[in-house]
Amino acid sequence: MRYHFLSLVQILLLTVTTPVWAAEQVVLNYKVFRESLSVEEISRFAQTGELSSSLKINFALARQNPKAVRQYLTQPVKVNPVFLDRVLNTPIGNVILDQISQVIHTPSQKADRQALRAALVLSARQDSQITLIEILKNYPTSEVEVDGDRLETAYRQLRRLQTNIENLMGV
Numbered sequence: 475m476r477y478h479f480l481s482l483v484q485i486l487l488l489t490v491t492t493p494v495w496a497a498e499q500v501v502l503n504y505k506v507f508r509e510s511l512s513v514e515e516i517s518r519f520a521q522t523g524e525l526s527s528s529l530k531i532n533f534a535l536a537r538q539n540p541k542a543v544r545q546y547l548t549q550p551v552k553v554n555p556v557f558l559d560r561v562l563n564t565p566i567g568n569v570i571l572d573q574i575s576q577v578i579h580t581p582s583q584k585a586d587r588q589a590l591r592a593a594l595v596l597s598a599r600q601d602s603q604i605t606l607i608e609i610l611k612n613y614p615t616s617e618v619e620v621d622g623d624r625l626e627t628a629y630r631q632l633r634r635l636q637t638n639i640e641n642l643m644g645v
Contacts, residue, residue, distance in 0.1 A: 497613040501581065504536040504622045513610055520547040520607040536622055543622075546629040547607040551636045554643065555598035561639055562591045570635055577621045577628035578609060589614050604632060 500516055502509050515526050525533070525540055533540050561567045568587060575586035578593075590609070597608035606629060610618055 497610055497615060497618040499617045500610055501617060501619045502532060502622045503619060504532070504538075507532075507535060510617075516547070517607055517611060520544055520605075532622075538622065543625060546625045548605055549629065550603040550605050551632045552603045553598050553636055553639055555595060555602060557639055557643060558598050558635075559591075559595045561635075561642065562594065566638070567591075570631065570638075574628050574631050577624045577631075578606075578613070579619050580615050581617050581619055606632070 497513050499510050500513055502511060509528065509532050511528060515529065519525060519529055523544055562571060571587045571590050575590050578590060579586045580589055592614045593609045593612040594604060596612040597604045
């Protein structure tokens, strides 16, 4: 008798269309401060470009360009969700997850790989692309921490992931 074991991500994909547990709060970390904001507030900014008063203050204190941050949050990276899941469950995938989880991670910094893997695959499953804002929305903990100074780094790592997958698929 052959048994086929499913990964946690595959089980999640089979049982839910949208995540049961999704981030509600984003703790935005910059060198000198940290601020807890709602995912809804950041999502609204990503969709409309409209800055809440707390985001205006955060970006001003961090000397961040809101337009650049918005671009990193919303710029899509196209991926095949099935192939993405397979790649992320390999040693190379673990390295990629570890790199991105230096920027986007759980508050405890435990089980970052699993949480990020689930957020990535759930994001890709919706429309065969990933954005950083989708990752935040689909992160399977009530709170997700983001190193605001390194948001561009996370975006570039997603782009590298896309390129690696395309190379493996022969696209």
